[in-house]
Amino acid sequence: MELRKNGLVILIVVLLLFLAACGNSQDPTDNGSGNEITEEETGSESENALADGGEAQMLLAGMIEIDGSSTVFPITEAVAEEFGKMNSGVRVPVGVSGTGGGFKRFCAGETAINNASRVIKDEEKTLCESNVIDYIELAVAYDGLSVLVNKENDFVDKLTVDELKAIFQSGSKAVTWNDVRADWPKEKIVMFSPGTDSGTFDYFTEVINGEVKAIRNDTQISFSEDDNALVQGIAGDKYAIGYFGFAYYEENKDRLKLVPIDNGKGPILPNETTINDGTYAPLSRPLYIYVSKDHLLDMEVYEFVNYYIEQAPTLAEEVGYIALPEEMYAKDMELLLE
DSSP: OHHHHHHHHHHHHHHHHHHHHHHTSSOTTBOSSSOBOOHHHHHHHHHHHHHTTOHHHHTOOEEOOEEEOTTTHHHHHHHHHHHHHHOTTEEOOBOOSHHHHHHHHHTTTOOSEEEESSOOOHHHHHHHHHTTOOEEEEEEEEEEOEEEEETTOOSOOOEEHHHHHHHHSTTOOOOBHHHHSTTSOSOBOEEEEEOTTOHHHHHHHHHHHSSTTOOOTTSEEETTOOHHHHHHHHHTOTTEEEEEOHHHHHHTTTTEEEOOEESSSOEEOOOHHHHHSSOSOSSEEEEEEEEETTGGGSHHHHHHHHHHHHHHHHHHHHTTOBOOOHHHHHHHHHHHHO
């Protein structure tokens, strides 16, 4: 046994000497072209590699599972894409099962992050607690929930909150546009809405209809949680109306007509100013991501969320949303560092 041990030691020493000889076979200050590389240049190159996210970024690997709101999806997808350019070893699939559908998975421990276009509900909190899922809530942008009609609609110039309620409320007697306003045509209203698992659906029905998930039975619901289906539906019918996040309108403004909303202070269109200062009421709202504290112990998740907060002001506006005030992002960072 002692002989075998000594032989192993000798073998290791020989290998180390061989490797050292190979490593010294070329002058470390020679770049192979006859030009010497100074110590200062070598240090500079190392610093540049780190600055470009070189070896430090290559250490990150794994998968970050995200699901939830189709409204928050464009921001999170943009963050994931940019993060992936610097961290090729990290996969970040982003699902769109809706805010409610996402919370079901999140509170079951299936995902690391949930995109949410509303705050978590009491029953979802209870589900998370029962599965010992602790989390932090981070606001990432403002959205102005937008009301849209067909591009060829030449009679809807604005809508009051009461008129919106007359169109979408459960049990409403308004069948034609003429039932909403006397000088509008006697053409059947065709309503489109995000799916029932959507935070957008919850928010709209609560602030317009007065009750979460209360909506008339003949509304065409997008059960796929795909806002593109809503765009196609509204764009395909002259007498259609629907609603979804401001970013999707920005992407499809050439196909749809944006309707000003009058909450008693005159008609207001959603834009950066009116959404941020709250004058586009009652359809302005913050958007969130919920992050599992257990998953934050994974370096790739922590770095992704940190990057998300840093880049949210820029990327939110790039995809059509409104950046939060700086102090709100500062609060997010405090929560992350706790």
